Amino acid sequence: MAILDGGPTQPVSTVTSASDRRSPAYDFWRRFSRNKLAVLGLCFLVFLILTALFAPLIAPFEPRDRGDVFRGGPSRHNYFGTDIIGRDVFSRVVYGARVSLKIGIGATTIALVIGVVFGAIAGFFGGWIDTLLMRVTDIFLAIPYIVLAVAIASVFGRSENSIVLVLGVTGWLGVSRIVRSSLLSLKELEYVEAARSLGFSRTRIITRHILPNALEPIVAFGAITVGSAILAEAALSFLGVGPQDPTPAWGLMIFQGRGDLADAPHLVLFPGLAISLTVLSFQLIGDGLRDALDPKQR
Amino acid sequence: MASYVIRRLLLIVPTVFFAISFLFLLFFVLPGDPANLLAGGGDRIPNPIRVEQVNDKYGLDDPIATQFVNYWKRTLTWDLGESFATGRSVNEILGDRAKNSLRLGVWAIIAEVLIGIGIGVYSAIRRGSWVDKLSTVGTAVLSAVPIFVLGYAFQYWFAVYPNTHDWPQWARLRTSQIGPPGSGDGSWFLFFIPTGEQWRYVVLPALTMAAVSTALVARLTRSSMLGVLDADYMRTARSKGLDERRIVLRHGVRNAMLPVITLIGLDLGAVIGAAVLIETVFSWPGLGSTIANAVEDRDLPVVLGLTLVVVLVYSIVNLAIDISYAWFDPRVRLAKRDDT
Numbered sequence: 110m111a112i113l114d115g116g117p118t119q120p121v122s123t124v125t126s127a128s129d130r131r132s133p134a135y136d137f138w139r140r141f142s143r144n145k146l147a148v149l150g151l152c153f154l155v156f157l158i159l160t161a162l163f164a165p166l167i168a169p170f171e172p173r174d175r176g177d178v179f180r181g182g183p184s185r186h187n188y189f190g191t192d193i194i195g196r197d198v199f200s201r202v203v204y205g206a207r208v209s210l211k212i213g214i215g216a217t218t219i220a221l222v223i224g225v226v227f228g229a230i231a232g233f234f235g236g237w238i239d240t241l242l243m244r245v246t247d248i249f250l251a252i253p254y255i256v257l258a259v260a261i262a263s264v265f266g267r268s269e270n271s272i273v274l275v276l277g278v279t280g281w282l283g284v285s286r287i288v289r290s291s292l293l294s295l296k297e298l299e300y301v302e303a304a305r306s307l308g309f310s311r312t313r314i315i316t317r318h319i320l321p322n323a324l325e326p327i328v329a330f331g332a333i334t335v336g337s338a339i340l341a342e343a344a345l346s347f348l349g350v351g352p353q354d355p356t357p358a359w360g361l362m363i364f365q366g367r368g369d370l371a372d373a374p375h376l377v378l379f380p381g382l383a384i385s386l387t388v389l390s391f392q393l394i395g396d397g398l399r400d401a402l403d404p405k406q407r
Numbered sequence: 408m409a410s411y412v413i414r415r416l417l418l419i420v421p422t423v424f425f426a427i428s429f430l431f432l433l434f435f436v437l438p439g440d441p442a443n444l445l446a447g448g449g450d451r452i453p454n455p456i457r458v459e460q461v462n463d464k465y466g467l468d469d470p471i472a473t474q475f476v477n478y479w480k481r482t483l484t485w486d487l488g489e490s491f492a493t494g495r496s497v498n499e500i501l502g503d504r505a506k507n508s509l510r511l512g513v514w515a516i517i518a519e520v521l522i523g524i525g526i527g528v529y530s531a532i533r534r535g536s537w538v539d540k541l542s543t544v545g546t547a548v549l550s551a552v553p554i555f556v557l558g559y560a561f562q563y564w565f566a567v568y569p570n571t572h573d574w575p576q577w578a579r580l581r582t583s584q585i586g587p588p589g590s591g592d593g594s595w596f597l598f599f600i601p602t603g604e605q606w607r608y609v610v611l612p613a614l615t616m617a618a619v620s621t622a623l624v625a626r627l628t629r630s631s632m633l634g635v636l637d638a639d640y641m642r643t644a645r646s647k648g649l650d651e652r653r654i655v656l657r658h659g660v661r662n663a664m665l666p667v668i669t670l671i672g673l674d675l676g677a678v679i680g681a682a683v684l685i686e687t688v689f690s691w692p693g694l695g696s697t698i699a700n701a702v703e704d705r706d707l708p709v710v711l712g713l714t715l716v717v718v719l720v721y722s723i724v725n726l727a728i729d730i731s732y733a734w735f736d737p738r739v740r741l742a743k744r745d746d747t
Contacts, residue, residue: 146547247418248425251718255680259702260433260710336551343553344684348699363556367688370559371567381556389551 147397224284527628
């Protein structure tokens with residue numbers, strides 16, 4: 110039995126004293142901006158979102174239009190060269206930002222929602238529900254991720270939307286484990302016991318007292334998950350089960366350029382760079398968020 | 408301890424059963440009829456008589472439940488069936504391809520452990536040195552580059568470029584595939600030691616496979632070492648007047664290895680996933696590229712048979728890691744680990 114020593118029980122998330130009147134958002138930004146790399150990542154992400162939004166203004170050509178230079182190297186006319194059927198690689202990379210962001214953020218949202226719901230149920234109720242859910246995640250984690258995703262992707266079709274679904278329904282396993290384990294430790298804390306002894310309902314305790322505190326690790330994990338989803342999309346495209354041809358997906362562009370490594374390495378280089386920089390910026394932001402949200406750093 | 412091991416071993420059985428059954432049923436929802444593929448192949452219109460023969464031979468017209476039961480009956484006697492695409496026995500394909508995957512995997516893990524732990528320990532001791540900074544940046548960058556892009560980059564720099572720019576013979580690596588046995592390219596000694604020219608084929612895919620995990624191992628070794636270096640027993644060792652080298656190796660590295668060992672075990676899943684991509688990049692005839700091609704061809708027996716083996720190996724290695732963890736560190740009590 111936990112011993113309540115009579116001291117005030119305090120929720121973990123709000124640490125504000127009378128002398129500190131700055132808003133939590135300002136406080137958070139101050140901690141986040143201390144990490145220069147994370148700010149750099151954030152800058153790149155803003156740049157990427159702007160690129161995706163204003164793609165028609167930035168791209169000099171339509172991503173589907175074919176010119177008459179095939180596999181041409183980078184030039185003043187085609188900054189990143191042209192592909193096998195004469196399309197402008199720069200324009201395709203610019204439009205590809207839309208595809209990657211949509212798939213990355215869409216898949217992560219689905220994964221987070223499913224993962225939080227299952228993790229919260231398993232962590233809070235425990236018992237046979239917990240055992241059952243954890244065994245189910247064990248089963249899916251036992252299948253190598255790529256094999257699972259490729260198999261499901263070949264069933265559900267190869268459009269952008271179905272890839273969002275496939276990555277979402279395969280990506281929640283890790284999320285649910287994190288939510289579950291943080292719930293397991295949170296529900297033993299004194300302020301939850303206090304809420305319970307006040308006679309609050311289970312739903313209220315979960316949604317008002319536990320989840321807000323359990324979600325902090327999830328925010329950082331979410332940013333990193335967007336990066337992993339973009340990597341996974343690239344891998345699926347590369348294996349031929351991602352979005353199909355006219356779509357300017359970065360992974361697909363690499364898949365199409367792989368045969369011309371000796372004559373036209375730019376076909377792999379530029380989309381490869383785009384994927385790497387995007388994933389890197391999400392990881393840096395994730396690291397920054399984790400440090401900024403860590404209660405020990407305050 | 409014994410009861411824990413037995414319980415975990417028994418848990419592997421339902422996990423593998425449900426995982427493989429899930430894939431089996433998934434492939435029945437898949438559009439496209441394997442019988443057509445078998446009888447015609449590719450886009451050709453299959454001969455209806457041949458389709459019927461194929462359906463008869465493999466029982467593809469039976470209800471799903473019957474096929475499911477028959478599949479498991481065969482599998483339990485370790486008969487993995489025949490490839491729909493080539494008619495070869497899956498057991499044979501497995502023996503062939505698993506050997507190649509092992510050759511790649513062994514070298515990748517050796518590189519990962521030696522380079523990763525080496526860099527990690529060095530950057531922990533010389534904190535802030537250029538090696539430390541470089542490895543921190545390198546780790547972040549490497550985990551963001553798609554593994555197949557890295558593979559192509561290696562292929563371009565170390566194989567395509569030297570071969571098209573008249574580099575000396577010894578510096579030219581092979582772009583892809585494995586040296587066919589008895590082609591003058593040498594062979595393999597003790598399964599995995601390349602002889603003759605064979606090493607020119609294995610270096611690049613093995614390094615690619617090691618790259619990402621090496622970065623992770625280095626990062627974890629570094630943080631684990633940093634934690635250990637401040638420990639009381641390190642101060643005790645120093646105050647006893649032992650020389651620094653001995654302190655770091657005997658007292659530091661040994662204690663810092665626990666999380667690293669776990670990572671290397673958990674990492675096996677990532678290595679298997681990466682193998683699918685890397686073997687495709689380098690046309691390496693291992694399990695990964697075979698599974699990828701078989702999924703594409705809807706070659707159900709090959710996908711299920713090879714995945715079954717992969718899942719089994721993965722589960723057993725993870726169990727072995729958990730046990731070794733307790734063996735290295737008596738403070739870990741096995742019975743309780745399930746609940747954390």
